[in-house]
Amino acid sequence: MNSEVLSVREIKKEDINSLVEYWFTAKARFLLGMGVDITKMPKREEFSAMLEAQLKQSYTEKQSYCTIWLVNGKAIGHCNVNRIVFGEEASMHLHTWNSGFRQKGFGVDFVKMSLSYFFDNLKLKKVYSEPYALNPGPNKTLEKVGFAFVKKYTTIPGVINFEQEVNRWELSYEEYRKLN
Numbered sequence: 009m010n011s012e013v014l015s016v017r018e019i020k021k022e023d024i025n026s027l028v029e030y031w032f033t034a035k036a037r038f039l040l041g042m043g044v045d046i047t048k049m050p051k052r053e054e055f056s057a058m059l060e061a062q063l064k065q066s067y068t069e070k071q072s073y074c075t076i077w078l079v080n081g082k083a084i085g086h087c088n089v090n091r092i093v094f095g096e097e098a099s100m101h102l103h104t105w106n107s108g109f110r111q112k113g114f115g116v117d118f119v120k121m122s123l124s125y126f127f128d129n130l131k132l133k134k135v136y137s138e139p140y141a142l143n144p145g146p147n148k149t150l151e152k153v154g155f156a157f158v159k160k161y162t163t164i165p166g167v168i169n170f171e172q173e174v175n176r177w178e179l180s181y182e183e184y185r186k187l188n
């Protein structure tokens with residue numbers, strides 16, 4: 009029986025350094041596997057400033073919103089949304105910082121817990137996610153959570169990405185309510 013206690017909370021100022029370290033100490037191969045073009049990464053200071061600004065914004069103003077994933081009270085990853093249209097939709101991303109916690113099945117529970125923050129606080133009708141098609145982790149997790157596969161297509165999914173094939177997954181508020 010698994011004795012790990014999983015929890016999720018909104019990002020706090022003290023989480024910023026860990027989140028920044030995840031991105032800026034990651035090996036190039038790992039980032040490539042997520043579809044990241046390392047030449048498009050912002051400077052560390054810009055990334056930190058963006059996260060700090062997020063903390064000061066109301067839900068209606070947020071351009072990005074982040075939850076922190078914890079195992080036994082220790083932060084091990086995050087889930088965030090961007091491209092937020094308050095009251096409508098947002099694009100979700102999921103990241104486990106510590107490789108020792110990957111492929112343990114925690115992602116499904118963490119995503120479900122994070123969704124309550126996104127749907128409730130941002131009053132969303134839909135959350136979508138477009139992970140790199142060649143990155144099996146998030147694709148498997150989204151399917152297990154209950155997201156519907158919409159399509160596979162080629163795009164540049166974000167400002168730090170290269171052109172790639174992505175899988176679009178969507179979850180409506182109505183479907184989310186059925187999960188709980």
